[in-house]
Amino acid sequence: MSRILTSLTLVCLFLTACEREDTPKTTATPTEYDRAELNALVEAHLQSTDKVFDWNQAPDEVVWSALSLSENEAVLGYQPAGFQDLDARIHEIDVNAGDWLQTRNELVSDLLAATERHTGEAITETDLFVAPEDGILPILDVKILHPEVLSEFRRRADVRYLEPSNYTAAEVQLRSGSGCSEAPADAIAAGDFTTVSPGAKVPWNYDYMNIQQAWTRTQGDNIGLCIIDSGTYPEQSELNGNFGNGRELSRLGVYQPSWWSSRTDGPDDRCGHGTQMAGLAAAPRTSSGSTVGVAYRSDLTAIRATSDVIINASKEKRGVKDALVIAGRDAGTQIVSMSIGDVFSSGTVKDGIRYAHNRGKLIFCAAGTSLSWTSWYGVIFPANMSETVAVTGIQSGSPIQRCNTCHDGSEVDFVAVMQRRNDDDRTSLTLSRSGAQPGYVGGSSAATATTAGIAALVWATDPGQSREQVLQRMKEAASIYPARDGDFGWGMVDADAATR
Structure with a gap:
């Protein structure tokens, strides 16, 4: 039979394999899919299930094909055999001692031996490892060089997941675009902002969330x-020297642009998206004429963890995980905002999310933003996780309608107005690369950063609150609560009501 399978056939094979995980595996060399076939399988899965693609639910031949097409780079999550409830305890473990260290050492030794046994060539730890361990989370970034090594280790009791770390399905992911934008708008419509003292611009959509009314009692201090x-x-002075007012600003970088180097390229944006999101959430209220953020007196830690909005390369997954560990360990951070994601799940990022969540952080994630003709995708990863709060963007007016590029779905918790109903190009406003002239920005990304800012306003009314208390206040002040919509969650948060 021809190996040029239709998308429907591919996804049927995928789903059938998922249902038959207990079926004994053969030792024959598995079928390998080329990139076009593998991407067709992913596309068909997304269309038929409306769920992100999880490598751990895929059969060996699919995973091996992805490894073969991405320099054999894999990530292995481990735990001592029989360890219980790691998701809830990942922030408590010590990977450098006891059973954890023993399990790590046994896995490395066995991986080296298995690779030599199946390939006929001996390798060293230097050859095996793709990236150094962080000493905090039970993750190994390694090379898997033979399909039988993959099959053997995926079924070990001490292996939580073993998945491709560097496979990028360009035909699928690039439809969302990079999200990069740095230039100010040529012109801003007069109706798209108001001016407040001492001369800051308030984006038009803040009024739908009653943000200015909330400012009378809280600014995120x-x-x-x-x-x-x-x-x-x-170059953006509002996120540098003008940040001020006794607030704390930290600019960090954990993104490693080169596979051959452990050096990061620093905290500086090279895309524009991070600057835009930081501006929406926390830009200061100054006399420069630039836009003001929702929580304009909150402290800000801005971490460069990715090159753009798609968490697809292994270096981006490691960067996001490292950033989540930093946020999780920082007692001064209460809220994390991530307007980034992917249609593939990632064990690396999941571990980072759970680490930060277990340390009390309230994590907001974008539900997804795509070109209008591919926004049929459901909620993307990691917004689909139970540990995160998923946010998407909607248009102004009634009834609720998502923005033209926004994703929706059952995992969405909140929405925020991001787009004029009769003009797709008139979205929210935020900081540009430099200067005071703002730029337009929309999608679920902007909705997420804005809602994270509202959470900071709510938390600041009583800094002793727990994450759960803040989230409950936001729910009770949302437009649909106590009902919950199948696509838009609790609805849009009224910041004025939530902060009372």
Whole structure:
């Protein structure tokens, strides 16, 4: 039979294999799919299930094909055999001692031996490892060089997941675009902002969430927001010297652009998206004429973890995980905002999310933004996780209608107005690369950063609150609560009501 399978046939094979995980595996060399076939399988899965693609639910031949097409780079999550409830305890473990260290050492030794046994060639730990371990989370970035090594280790009791870390399905992912934008708008419509003292611009859509009314009692003081994205531009003075007012600003970089180097390229934005999101959430209220952020007196940590909005390369997954660990360990951070994601799940990022969540952080994630003709995708990863709060963008007016490029679905928790109903190009406003002239920005990304800012306003009314208390106040002030919509969650948060 021809190996040029239709998308429907491919996804049927995928789903059938998922249902038959207990079927004994053969030792024959598995079928390998080329890139076009594998991407067709992913596309068909997304269309038929409306769910992100999870490598751990895929059969060996699919995973091996992806490894073969991405320099054999894999990520292995481990735990001592029999360890219980790691998702809830991942922030408590010590990978450098006891059963954890023993399990790690046994896995490395066995991987080296299995690779030599199946390939006929001996390798060293230097050859095996793709990236150094962080000493905090139980993750190994390694090379898997033979399909039988993959099959053997996927079924071990001490292996939580073993998945491709660097496979990018360009035909699928690039439809969303990179999200990069740095230039100010040529002109801003007069109706798209109001001016407040001492001369700051308030984006038009803030009125739908009653944000200015909430400012009469809270501006986010003493609450730490962490934006995990593409960094911030050093040229944007509002996120540098003008940030001020006794607030704390940290600009960090954990993204490693080169596979052959462990060096990061610093905190500076090279995309624009991170600057835009930081501006929406926490830009200061100044006399420069630039836009003001929702929580304009909150503290800000802006971490460059990705090159753009898609968490697809292994270096981006590691960057996001490292940023989540930083946020999780920082006592001054209460809220994390991630307007980034992918149609593939990632064990690396999941571990980072759970680490930060278990340490009390309230994590907001974008539900997804795509070109209008591919926005049939459901909620993307990691917004689809139970540990995150998923946000999407809607248009102004009634009834509720998602923005033209926004994703929706059952995992969505909140929405925010991001787009004029009769003009797709008139979205929210935020900081540009430099200067005071703002730029337009929309999608679920902007909705997420805006809602994270509202959370900071709510938390600042009583800094001793728990994450759960803040989230409950937001729910009770949302437009659909106590009902929950199948696509738009609790609805849009009224910041004025939530902060009372």
